[in-house]
Amino acid sequence: MEEVKLFGHPLSPFSCRVEIALKLKGIQYDFLLEDLSNKSPLLLQYNPVYKKVPVLLHNGKPILESVLILEYIDETWKTNPILPDDPYEKAMARFWAKFVEEKCLAALSKTIWSTGEQYEKDKAEAGELLKLLENELKGKKFFGGDRIGLVDIVANFIAFWFRALQEAVGLDVLTKDNFPKLWEWAEDYMNCSVIKESLPPKDKLVADFPPPYMGEHLVAYFKSRLASSATTK
Known part of the structure; x- marks a missing residue:
């Protein structure tokens, strides 16, 4: 069974991007709420470079930066594509x-x-x-x-x-x-x-x-x- 987790914050437009893509494709995921003024050790572990949300965790592997995450989602789950084929x-x-x-x-x-x-x-x-x-x-x-x-x-x-x-x-x-x-x-x-x-x-x-x-x-x-x-x- 696939494990999909999203480290994010509901007021972040960048986290929201990822949630929209996951929902458009019907992907079940766990949302892990981050306190952006006191970031969790897990967030810092998975994103030690930028130390920010969103972070998508897919089967234990972190994907960083919202636009790159959107492209990853589109390449991984083919239903309801968000990028054209041409x-x-x-x-x-x-x-x-x-x-x-x-x-x-x-x-x-x-x-x-x-x-x-x-x-x-x-x-x-x-x-x-x-x-x-x-x-x-x-x-x-x-x-x-x-x-x-x-x-x-x-x-x-x-x-x-x-x-x-x-x-x-x-x-x-x-x-x-x-x-x-x-x-x-x-x-x-x-x-x-x-x-x-x-x-x-x-x-x-x-x-x-x-x-x-x-x-x-x-x-x-x-x-x-x-x-x-x-x-x-």
């Missing part, structure tokens, strides 16, 4: 997943923390990247076509985490008016039953963000912005 289409899916991972997440995250002129600069930078994603969606429901694929799962931070946080602090980086296709994609993505059951409650996400391990100054800063936003709405 070599060119597969390469393009990997390209856009890397674009989201390395470019978009960092640019969008910066807007959460910046204010004033710096916010406008960061918003413009993020907007240029979102335009590229918007264009990639033309003629498609999901980045994977008619069904959820690798890029959609990697971009779950955009669909749920970022939109929830920008709403909480009153940002206007990704809106329905500015990016209608991306907005529609996010709505379709989050309305899928497997996605719904994998996402944390929005109010808990906002209340518990940022996690304590990011540092007291960031936690205090976000809470102050959240409080300020609440008084101006």
Whole structure:
């Protein structure tokens, strides 16, 4: 019998990626909740390099880094593929997943923390990247076509985490008016039953963000912005 365990945290978009892939493929797994401010010896044993979640343990062998875990899952369990069979289409899916991972997440995250002129600069930078994603969606429901694929799962931070946080602090980086296709994609993505059951409650996400391990100054800063936003709405 196969042993599948996932070391993760329900508020982590990276852990959520792996849960979504496992659920899409119908794979039974044990979820091992990690305290990210006091990581378990097992997590540190299986991921001594980066010391972070997620870690997928398959028959005693650890697989690290969420995007690599997604590819491993797709190659190991063939049902409901999240990568296309065609070599060119597969390469393009990997390209856009890397674009989201390395470019978009960092640019969008910066807007959460910046204010004033710096916010406008960061918003413009993020907007240029979102335009590229918007264009990639033309003629498609999901980045994977008619069904959820690798890029959609990697971009779950955009669909749920970022939109929830920008709403909480009153940002206007990704809106329905500015990016209608991306907005529609996010709505379709989050309305899928497997996605719904994998996402944390929005109010808990906002209340518990940022996690304590990011540092007291960031936690205090976000809470102050959240409080300020609440008084101006």
